[in-house]
Amino acid sequence: MAGMERADAARNRARILEAAAQLFAERPAQDVTMDDIARKAGVGRGTLYRRYPDRASIAVALLDEHERALQERLLRGDPPLGPGAPPAERLAAFYAAMVRLLEDHSHLVLGSEVGRSRFETGAYGFWRAHVRALLVAARVPGPDALVEVLLAPLAPEVYGYQRAVLGLTPGQVTEALTRLTAALGPAPAAGASSAGMT
Amino acid sequence: MAGMERADAARNRARILEAAAQLFAERPAQDVTMDDIARKAGVGRGTLYRRYPDRASIAVALLDEHERALQERLLRGDPPLGPGAPPAERLAAFYAAMVRLLEDHSHLVLGSEVGRSRFETGAYGFWRAHVRALLVAARVPGPDALVEVLLAPLAPEVYGYQRAVLGLTPGQVTEALTRLTAALGPAPAAGASSAGMT
DNA sequence: GATTATGTGGACACGGTGTCCACTTTACTA
DNA sequence: TAGTAAAGTGGACACCGTGTCCACATAATC
Numbered sequence: 001m002a003g004m005e006r007a008d009a010a011r012n013r014a015r016i017l018e019a020a021a022q023l024f025a026e027r028p029a030q031d032v033t034m035d036d037i038a039r040k041a042g043v044g045r046g047t048l049y050r051r052y053p054d055r056a057s058i059a060v061a062l063l064d065e066h067e068r069a070l071q072e073r074l075l076r077g078d079p080p081l082g083p084g085a086p087p088a089e090r091l092a093a094f095y096a097a098m099v100r101l102l103e104d105h106s107h108l109v110l111g112s113e114v115g116r117s118r119f120e121t122g123a124y125g126f127w128r129a130h131v132r133a134l135l136v137a138a139r140v141p142g143p144d145a146l147v148e149v150l151l152a153p154l155a156p157e158v159y160g161y162q163r164a165v166l167g168l169t170p171g172q173v174t175e176a177l178t179r180l181t182a183a184l185g186p187a188p189a190a191g192a193s194s195a196g197m198t
Numbered sequence: 199m200a201g202m203e204r205a206d207a208a209r210n211r212a213r214i215l216e217a218a219a220q221l222f223a224e225r226p227a228q229d230v231t232m233d234d235i236a237r238k239a240g241v242g243r244g245t246l247y248r249r250y251p252d253r254a255s256i257a258v259a260l261l262d263e264h265e266r267a268l269q270e271r272l273l274r275g276d277p278p279l280g281p282g283a284p285p286a287e288r289l290a291a292f293y294a295a296m297v298r299l300l301e302d303h304s305h306l307v308l309g310s311e312v313g314r315s316r317f318e319t320g321a322y323g324f325w326r327a328h329v330r331a332l333l334v335a336a337r338v339p340g341p342d343a344l345v346e347v348l349l350a351p352l353a354p355e356v357y358g359y360q361r362a363v364l365g366l367t368p369g370q371v372t373e374a375l376t377r378l379t380a381a382l383g384p385a386p387a388a389g390a391s392s393a394g395m396t
Numbered sequence: 397g398a399t400t401a402t403g404t405g406g407a408c409a410c411g412g413t414g415t416c417c418a419c420t421t422t423a424c425t426a
Numbered sequence: 427t428a429g430t431a432a433a434g435t436g437g438a439c440a441c442c443g444t445g446t447c448c449a450c451a452t453a454a455t456c
Binding site for chain 1: 353355370381
Binding site: 204206207210236241242243244245246248 | 403404405407
């Protein structure tokens with residue numbers, strides 16, 4: 001372990017995170033200044049910058065715990081989210097859960113620079129790996145490029161736009177993704193009637 | 199017509215656009231300040247702000263002409279992009295063209311706040327309407343939510359990420375989208391063998 | 397050539413960011 | 427328990443970009 005965190009430091013970290021969560025909840029992340037957070041947390045600017053060099057890193061920290069929880073459920077939770085169910089069902093469950101996550105916390109991401117850095121977060125790679133594994137399990141051919149296409153609507157900016165501007169419901173997004181995935185599948189045996197569009 | 203534009207004003211507008219195009223090409227839009235643009239264009243700050251209240255509006259102006267050109271081709275160009283070809287082919291052609299457009303000009307959008315405002319641009323609505331119409335023509339059921347999902351990978355941020363970080367080629371993106379769309383289709387008649395994944 | 401409206405440009409004030417360093421607190425050691 | 431080193435803290439500060447404002451210049455109109 002690389003040195004214990006001092007007690008006061010831990011306390012302040014908690015304060016900062018809590019203050020930031022409140023502020024991000026009540027107005028766009030863009031409009032929350034580092035100063036706001038420091039003041040609300042009862043902490044000096046220097047202290048804030050020591051741990052979190054910018055807004056994005058705070059948002060990521062806040063997001064992290066929620067994402068971890070979902071990852072845990074994907075790996076070891078009950079079906080259909082966890083292992084045990086057929087791939088298509090697990091995918092549908094994943095979409096629903098992911099939409100739920102976005103629904104609850106996308107405000108952390110929208111409007112700050114997190115959108116970009118979030119991709120670098122380990123979490124996004126995790127979702128990708130998960131979906132890819134399910135596609136492979138379902139014998140969908142050429143999963144590599146498909147994964148990205150299937151994940152794109154869950155990019156925070158895109159999702160936020162679909163919800164806020166277009167007025168789509170979370171259910172509609174989930175359903176569209178599920179239907180899309182359901183339409184995929186192993187190349188039909190020669191001669192089998194295909195349902196695809198010509 | 200709401201008043202002619204003065205000759206000097208027109209000249210300066212052109213200068214500004216040209217300067218901005220050069221600057222955006224050589225470094226991330228984020229890092230180009232309004233001052234940079236004004237200086238390079240040989241124009242005062244006030245003049246710049248008069249027409250373009252922020253970076254985003256400049257980028258949108260630059261993007262506009264390219265987007266209009268593609269719109270024109272979609273409406274009145276030769277098949278498969280224009281009318282005449284079967285919907286699936288037109289969609290594939292559209293994807294390819296759109297990827298090309300992003301390939302050439304996504305740097306205008308990435309990193310500035312355009313990402314957001316771009317959605318409000320008429321252009322995005324146009325793409326949506328186009329794809330939706332093609333889905334309808336192909337008798338794909340429930341096109342409304344699907345359109346968004348199919349367009350999501352073409353959101354500039356997402357596309358840029360797939361290209362830069364993931365290393366996907368333009369061709370891969372196009373192909374994934376095309377395959378996805380091809381898999382869609384009218385609900386198969388009861389009893390017909392489905393190629394979809396279970 | 398005079399008048400008016402439109403366009404221009406740079407000075408300015410404001411606000412946020414990130415840095416820096418003297419000070420305080422904690423954890424360790426004798 | 428006192429002393430010491432390391433870690434943490436907080437606010438003052440300088441920097442930079444933004445957007446506004448207004449005195450001036452230039453083009454269109456009479």
